[in-house]
Amino acid sequence: LGTCILADKAGCCTQGACCDVANQVYFSAGTACDDGDACTTGDKCGATTCSGAAKNCDDGNACTVDACQNGTCTHTSAANTAPCSTGKACTTGDHCNGAGSCSAGTAPARQVQSALRDN
Numbered sequence: 076l077g078t079c080i081l082a083d084k085a086g087c088c089t090q091g092a093c094c095d096v097a098n099q100v101y102f103s104a105g106t107a108c109d110d111g112d113a114c115t116t117g118d119k120c121g122a123t124t125c126s127g128a129a130k131n132c133d134d135g136n137a138c139t140v141d142a143c144q145n146g147t148c149t150h151t152s153a154a155n156t157a158p159c160s161t162g163k164a165c166t167t168g169d170h171c172n173g174a175g176s177c178s179a180g181t182a183p184a185r186q187v188q189s190a191l192r193d194n
Contacts, residue, residue: 113146138171151175 108125110118115127132141132148137159139150152175159177161169168180 114143136175136177138175138177 104120106120108118108120110125110127112127114130116130118125118127130143130146130148132143132150134141134148134150136150137157138153138155140153142149142151152173153171154173156170156173159169159171161177161179163169163179165182166179167183169177170180172178
C-alpha cells in the first residue's frame with residue numbers, strides 16, 4: 076500500500092484506515108487506501124485518515140434524484156416540474172412531469188404552421 080513511516084508521536088494512529096495501530100505506523104499522504112465507503116472513489120490517505128471523492132451518479136436527467144446506496148447508483152423519480160429538454164428543437168417550456176420523465180412544452184405557432192405546410 077505504499078511507504079510506511081514510523082509514528083513519531085503518541086496517538087498519531089488513532090483514526091482512519093491510513094494507520095496501522097498494531098505496528099504504530101501510518102501511510103504517507105497520497106497512498107491508495109480503502110475508506111470503507113462504497114460510494115467514494117479514488118480513496119487516498121490524508122494525514123491520518125483515508126477518504127475519497129463521492130461517486131458520480133448523475134444520470135443527466137433533471138427529472139430524477141440521483142444517489143449512491145451501498146456502491147450502487149439509484150435514480151428515483153423527482154416530484155418536480157423543473158425545466159428539462161425532450162431533445163425536440165420545436166418545443167419550448169419542456170418540464171419534468173413529476174414521474175421521472177420530461178414532458179414536451181408547446182411549439183411556437185409559427186413552427187406549427189411551418190410543419191403543417193411541409194407535410
